[in-house]
Amino acid sequence: MLQVYLPIAEISVNLMVMLGLGAAVGFLSGMFGVGGGFLLTPLLMFSGIPPAIAVATGANQIVASSVSGALVQWRRGNVDVRMGLVLILGGAVGALAGVILVGALSEAGQADLLIVLGYVTFLGIIGTLMLGESIRAIRRARAGRSASPRKPGQHNWVHGLPLKMRFPHSRLYISAIPPLVIGALVGLLSAFLGVGGGFILVPAMIYLLRMPTNVVIGTSLFQVIFISAIVTLLHATFNHTLDAVLAFLLIIGGVIGGQFGASAGQRLKGEQLRALLAVMVLAVAIRLLLGLMLTPKDLFSLTPLLGAD
């Protein structure tokens, strides 16, 4: 049993467990083509890493995985840099708000609870939506029909807002307000929960901004690099909750797991893959919720008193 001491978390963890955790999440994220932060952070919390450190360190790991992913997409010309920059601008504001929020809640003793509650809500909604969608898709596939593709030129209320900008890569001429707001929301979520936010970004880009599907993944990954980098930097600077040694182990594991995941993912059907992921997301949400609902073994807990020296 190889133990590694984490200098910021100030605990000793098993090297193989942390590498394995990174690999497992990397495998899943490679298989499903998702960032994996939404699974990594709760798993870190389950393995005894304090939630605030799990969030900041998770964000650092996401930087690495999104760089790899974004480079692949970049080579294929699937990144709308202009849209990405607008999203990042909004995201930076959201991230700052999120980091301040985590700091303030820690002081009030409620950060852990709200991070977990945030996860339960977030994973519950996403899991339910994904499960519903994939079941419908599986049924459709059995009935022999195909999903309806995006109809170009179709507009919704989002397109009526002012401050219009041209996004040539996405062949869009829309207001900058929706991408700014979406970016800010993702930034907030990222800072608060240590997730990349691709889960929110991808559907929002497709359904709200009506971006072409081929640039959605690349642009989302491009934005996630910067937002998670900003989140990492802010948590490190203001909350001192980033454990770089832990991040290093998770990245190593994640890179290896990601490669196997990607090849495993190619052998499964899209709808089945999504249904499987949805079930997993819901399982994590239920596990977290149970943790809040069941009578705790110990009603008392200790936290460092901030502001006192």
Add this chain to the structure above:
Amino acid sequence: MRRAMRFTFIACLLCAQLPALAAERTDKEVVQFDVSTREISIQSNFTGIEIVVFGSIDSAQPRAAGQTPYDVIIVISGPKQALTAWRKERVAGIWMNGASESFVSVPSFYAVLSTRQIDTMAAPTTLKTLGIGIEDLRLGGVEAEGLPGDDVFRAALVRLKEKRGLFQQEEGSVSFIGRSLFRGSVDLPANVLLGRYKAQVYLFRDGQLLSKNDSSLEVRKAGFERAVYLLAFRYPFIYGLAAVAMAVLMGAVAWAAFRRE
């Protein structure tokens, strides 16, 4: 000036002699001790450490009839920290932190080792005055402000600290080798705080404090862990930048190594 200095010097010599003169016996027992590790370095493989405290009693007297054997208490206490103890309460089906009490001067580590139960060695008031024992620790909670403290939070803090191995009271863990040599050992868990730790040894007989001695040990991070820790707290922005750069680099390397184009 010079005269004044000489006077002070003589006065000091007198001061030094005074306790010895005041004592009934001139060959009063004096306890001496040392710790096995004065500098504890926390490195990547740190999983806690056992510290041995060993010492001897100078001019130890044979036990007279009716006298108890020598009793030794070893106290090791870590740097102070400020903690809040929370009690979870059920709100709308969910357990959340409710009432709390803050303690501003909690020793991050506190171990009491002794030859036998400490309340049989000395009167409770003696122990209280010396501040020996977990029960008599001053933690800086509300009772410090003269308010009636809610013992629930203090008890919870002590219990949680004990569970993590950060508060230990091991009665009977100090043993004598022969008449004047003694040793005791304490386990420092992996989650100890950094800083200077105080080690104190008290020698008792018949409920009387005969001698007391102090020493200290230092717990610090070493090597790479120390560098990471210092960077994270002294230059957090640079630390954050370095962590991001590491992630970007590793991500790019992973992409280059596994690309399938």
